[in-house]
Amino acid sequence: MDVVFSTNLFETVTTRYGAVTFFANDTGAISASLRKYGEWAENEVSFMLSLLRQGDTVVDVGAYIGTHSMAFARGVGSTGKVVAIEAQASSFEVLSQNKAANGLDNVRLENAVASSSSSRELIPSIDIASPASYGSASLRDVLLPSAGSHVPATQPDAQLGLAVKAIAVDDLDLGSCSLIKIDVEGMEDVVLQGATRTISQFKPVIYAECNSLEDGLRTVRAMKALNYRVRAHVVLAYNAANYRSDEENIFGGAREVALVGTPAAGYDPLSAYQSRPCEYLMDIGTADDLALALLNKPQYVPEVLRESAAARSGGAAFLDAMHGLLDKIDVLHGKLGQLNDDLSLARDDLSHAQEELKRSVQERAELQEQLRESEGNAQRLQAMIVEIQGSGSWRLTAPLRAMSKALSRR
Numbered sequence: 351m352d353v354v355f356s357t358n359l360f361e362t363v364t365t366r367y368g369a370v371t372f373f374a375n376d377t378g379a380i381s382a383s384l385r386k387y388g389e390w391a392e393n394e395v396s397f398m399l400s401l402l403r404q405g406d407t408v409v410d411v412g413a414y415i416g417t418h419s420m421a422f423a424r425g426v427g428s429t430g431k432v433v434a435i436e437a438q439a440s441s442f443e444v445l446s447q448n449k450a451a452n453g454l455d456n457v458r459l460e461n462a463v464a465s466s467s468s469s470r471e472l473i474p475s476i477d478i479a480s481p482a483s484y485g486s487a488s489l490r491d492v493l494l495p496s497a498g499s500h501v502p503a504t505q506p507d508a509q510l511g512l513a514v515k516a517i518a519v520d521d522l523d524l525g526s527c528s529l530i531k532i533d534v535e536g537m538e539d540v541v542l543q544g545a546t547r548t549i550s551q552f553k554p555v556i557y558a559e560c561n562s563l564e565d566g567l568r569t570v571r572a573m574k575a576l577n578y579r580v581r582a583h584v585v586l587a588y589n590a591a592n593y594r595s596d597e598e599n600i601f602g603g604a605r606e607v608a609l610v611g612t613p614a615a616g617y618d619p620l621s622a623y624q625s626r627p628c629e630y631l632m633d634i635g636t637a638d639d640l641a642l643a644l645l646n647k648p649q650y651v652p653e654v655l656r657e658s659a660a661a662r663s664g665g666a667a668f669l670d671a672m673h674g675l676l677d678k679i680d681v682l683h684g685k686l687g688q689l690n691d692d693l694s695l696a697r698d699d700l701s702h703a704q705e706e707l708k709r710s711v712q713e714r715a716e717l718q719e720q721l722r723e724s725e726g727n728a729q730r731l732q733a734m735i736v737e738i739q740g741s742g743s744w745r746l747t748a749p750l751r752a753m754s755k756a757l758s759r760r
Contacts, residue, residue, distance in 0.1 A: 359478055360444070365389055366593040367420040368452040371444055375481045379587070379601070380417065386600060388593035390417045393585040393628045394557075394606060398422075398529060401555050401619050405429040406528035409519055409554075411464045411541050414441050416448040416457075418531060423454045426528075431456055433522055437463040437514055440478050464534065465516040466543035518544030527552040533559040538609075539568035542576070549576050555619055556611035557583070562654050566640050569609050578611040581620070582643035584630040605647045609634065 361381075362371040366389045372381050383390045395418060402408065404427035410419045413434035422432045434449075434457055436442045442461040449457050519530065519541065527548055532538045538558040542549070549556070556573060560566040560582070573580050585608075587601035610631070612618050625631050634640050644650045655661055655669055 361385070362451075363388060365417075365420075366392065367417070367424060369448070370415065370417060370420070371447050371451070372415050373440075373444070373478050375478060377481050380414070382600065384417070386594070386598075387589065387596055389589065391587075391606065392589040392592065393587075393626075394583070394608065395421045397583060397585065397629065398531060398555075398557055399425045400623070402426055402430075402528060407431045407524055407526045408433070408529045408531065409522070409524070409527060409545075409548075410434045410531050411519070412436065412531075412533035412535075412559075413445055413459075414533075416445040418533075419445070419457055420448065420452060420454065422529075422531075423452075423457050426456065428456055431458065433458045433460065433524070435460045435462055435464045435517070437461070438476055439514070440476055460517060460522075461514065463514055463516040464532075464541045464544065465518060465537075466540050467516070467518050468521055469516045470513055520544055520547040522548070524548060524552070527554040529555045529557065531557045535559070536561070536565040538565065539572040542569070542572040546576065549578075553613045553616070556609075558609045558611070560607045560609045560640075560644070561650075563637070563641055563644060566607075566609060566644070567637055570634055570640060573609065573611040576611070577614050579614045579618070580634040581610045581612070582630070582632050582634050582640065583608045583610050584632070584643055584646045586628040589628070603648050605649075607643055607647050607650075 359374055360371055361374045362369055363384055365384060370384055372384055374381075380390050389395075398418075399421060402422070402425040406426045407430060408422040408426060410422060410432060413419050413436045416434060419432050419434040423430075426432060432454075434445060436445050436459075439461065442459070446459060448454075449459060521544075530541075530545060530549070532541050534541060538560075542556070542558075548554070556578065558569050558573075560569060570580050584605050587604040587606055588599045590597075590599075610620070612620055620631070623631070630643075630646060632639070632643055634643065644654075651669060651672065656666070658665075661669060
């Protein structure tokens, strides 16, 4: 691993899109992936990059430390623009450092909560000295604890942490917009409420994280209200073609799910898209469709369904049965893997035997050719002897040969 800089609280590594500094105490998948593979969520990122062109504008809502923003900055080029929005002060500081370290002049930073309107909010601050998964912290329960009960605050509070501005995407005064990526842990629908004018005007692709059915349905409704077609992008967490060519898969079969919105009328940028082996792209029309999409994410069961009120109150029988089935499937996968290894070894042995046979056949052919050549030489030599013995000179020299033999006996 190519570590450029390391302290107790921060690390910097070389990645696919440049040098990235991150929190040393972050226990989440982002830091682990950056350390091991030199990239994060590349299967998602490459999907979004395939929809971008030089000169495009991207809004990265929930930019965290900037892994996606850095990729987008390359995708849109020097004539394009990336607006990266991050609420947490500590994350924003690292985001700013990553922007400066990589010379990303086409990236505009906003230290703010992306919301439905502009205001001031109090949010809990992360403690980067204490190990935690900083990138998965949600603000929904703080900002929207219950309908009608939230009162925006203007002064810091010891328990909540720090005051930060809230902005709507519509307040960014964009001249164009091709993609809005949203990763705000359950507040995706709120962000969309503040982006209706931008979406109506520019018809961007929307790529919104989806970790639960409840959060996802709110996002689906928000997209459909904007007259958007909704698809689920289900993608493997592990990228076999990762930046460091590391073949060890620390994510197993884990997948991530995002909701992709495209205009329902007019040009659909995904109409000709060819899905890759690492992903599914499925239409979402009903709650059942979204449920099926989420069930393609193995960690959805332990992370969401196992923690549900239904599971805690007697509804876990199906999950237990599924868990048992998955264990059996894992065993079968293991046996299949062993069989595949054995088959691979057998194929190698067969290939080696075929090569040996090929060499033997070739050597036999060479020996046969040498034998034929020797037989030909012998035949020519015998013919010469016969020819000599039948010549007049051979008869005339017969007495001399007899005398020579007699003298040799003495």
